[in-house]
Amino acid sequence: MSEVKYSGTGAGGGHICIIPFPACGHILPLMDLTHQLLLRGLTVTIMVTPKNLSYLNPLLALHSPNVKPLVFPFPSHPSLPHGVEQMQDLPISFLPDIVNALGKLYHPLVQWFRAQQSPPVAILSDIVLSSWTVNLASHLNIPNICFVPFNVAAVYFWISTPSFLLPFYREAFTMSMQSEGLVFNSFKELESTKLGLIKEKFAKHCRVWGVGPLPPVKVGDEGLNERGGATSIPPDQVISWLDSCKVDKSVVYIGFGTQITLTKHQMKAVASALEESGVRFIWAVKEPMKRAEDGDDDQSLIPHGFEDRVKGQGLVIKGWVPQLTILKHRAVGSYFTHCGWNSALEAIVAGVLLLAWPMQADHFQITRLLADEVGAAIRVCNGLRSVPDATKLARIFVESTTVGQPQRVRAMELQKTALNAIKEGGSSYQALDKVAEELTSFGCNRTEMMKTIRSSL
Incomplete structure (x- = not known):
């Protein structure tokens, strides 16, 4: 594997690592969530492959130096066409292959974490990557929070009827319930019942948040050209x-x-x-x-x-x-x-x-x-x-x-x-505050733990 490109980020209790899944419907809302967390004082490292780096441009323009990219070469996979790094180039049946290819970055990520003087204190990753990101966080002895770009009703249906799912998705959703939290791009007023059921029956903790609809990151004139690609009409x-x-x-x-x-x-x-x-x-x-x-x-x-x-x-x-x-x-x-x-x-x-x-x-x-x-x-x-x-x-x-x-x-x-849910004081706005507080607390807990270890030496 060729050299990894990274620009180091400053130390702090709120430094987290974000691992997105490279499909527009996944990575864009996760970048919107990242924007909200940066506004609330966190420091962020985002792992991407080269052809997905452009998705970070609005965040880099607005939040540098508190957000940094960590760029790994996209690992090869026998089922994927050469040069493809994004789901929009492929039918949905190739999603497990993209996930399995990215899973080859497990050990390079472990090496990167261990090489940092102030590594991230938590991982925030897309739910479809849970088959390896939950284990990665456990290996590093840090929490993993899952971002869920699907609606709550669908996720509840899938985890309630696992026989409906292909083995890959069954494993991913099962592993996601072992994470330290679930962040849904939905809002309580629309899906409160299913949010409660997931919290009570599957997650078995209270860290299940509805933070949507996440406002899009905007840079420039109305943000028209920040997420775009080639188009036939300007x-x-x-x-x-x-x-x-x-x-x-x-x-x-x-x-x-x-x-x-x-x-x-x-x-x-x-x-x-x-x-x-x-x-x-x-x-x-x-x-x-x-x-x-x-x-x-x-x-x-x-x-x-x-x-x-x-x-x-x-x-x-x-x-x-x-x-x-x-x-x-x-x-x-x-x-x-x-x-x-x-x-x-x-x-x-x-x-x-x-x-x-x-x-x-x-x-x-x-x-x-x-x-x-x-x-x-x-x-x-x-x-x-x-x-x-x-x-x-x-x-x-x-x-x-x-x-x-x-x-x-x-x-x-x-x-x-x-x-009303996303404006200040609304249910999703308050949930975003709680997510940021939880992620910051991981950093505080880690700092206290390190102090205890040092004092005992």
């Missing part, structure tokens, strides 16, 4: 187009996150529905993965002639989009989505009606929560390979821009609840 042009829309809540935003690519038939159905509906829209189209499943080599194909036929009606953006800024714009009324947790939270914060097409992972539990229990979303389609009926979907698009829909009213009520 963000300022997207916003200008939205500004030109005269009617509030009249635009349908369509996006399926960084992990989902639609098949040719699915793309055709969505395109036909948009044409038939006549609604104004923004459609975010993900770049094809480096390696498609099921021999599907026609993913993300926009139907021939579609963009010409809808010119003036909508925008098709290939690549990265300023999603949160789009959702918060007055012209956007609904969001056709896979209902991934980060996307759902962004819609909640924006007060936008969700049109749910759950496909994999926690999407089904999220849709059940928001559509069936809370009533702030409409279930449109179901399943990774299902193809929506274009005529029915067109009707839903039109109806979703109707201001008086009961689901829209409930979505706006949920928005107020979420914003």
Whole structure:
């Protein structure tokens, strides 16, 4: 393994090491959590591989020298394409391979910790890495806290019915319950019952926190270009187009996150529905993965002639989009989505009606929560390979821009609840304070222990 790059950080009771999982839906909210911990006085070292270093840029710009990167070369793995270090380049079936590759950094991390004069006093790591990070922390005799980027209902379902999980995920979630704490990007007012059940039945301690929806780190003009990548339409042009829309809540935003690519038939159905509906829209189209499943080599194909036929009606953006800024714009009324947790939270914060097409992972539990229990979303389609009926979907698009829909009213009520949770004095704000206090206490305890050891020598 080639040389590790590291810029040392200052000593202090609140120095922690953060180990993220390299997928947008995991690393971005963990960086948002890190931002909140830095604001509360902690000092942070973040372990990344070279192609994920850019995710740290906003934190480095805002918090240097209290945050430092620890860069390891990405370990090779026989199942991973050469040069791939991020999940958005791969189908979800490759997640265990990414975790196992990163697990090869166990011993280099132990060596790094032991070489530090003032090493981190705790590890904060993504829950999917728990199969090795919990043991790493135990080996180093420091606590491990798990960050959970999934919603609480999904995690409760998974750990309550472990037979539903593949062995890799069963091990990860079982190990996470042995950590010193669980930090969920959710809020008590939405998921208090499940938070309590996880605390009582599985974690067996009180260190289970709901700290969401975590506000995004912002640097520069509205933070538009800090999380982005290559895009076919610059963000300022997207916003200008939205500004030109005269009617509030009249635009349908369509996006399926960084992990989902639609098949040719699915793309055709969505395109036909948009044409038939006549609604104004923004459609975010993900770049094809480096390696498609099921021999599907026609993913993300926009139907021939579609963009010409809808010119003036909508925008098709290939690549990265300023999603949160789009959702918060007055012209956007609904969001056709896979209902991934980060996307759902962004819609909640924006007060936008969700049109749910759950496909994999926690999407089904999220849709059940928001559509069936809370009533702030409409279930449109179901399943990774299902193809929506274009005529029915067109009707839903039109109806979703109707201001008086009961689901829209409930979505706006949920928005107020979420914003109250994250403002000063709110439940999530207070939980963030408690997380920071707990992590700082680990440092204080370690300092006292070292004093005792030295005095006995």
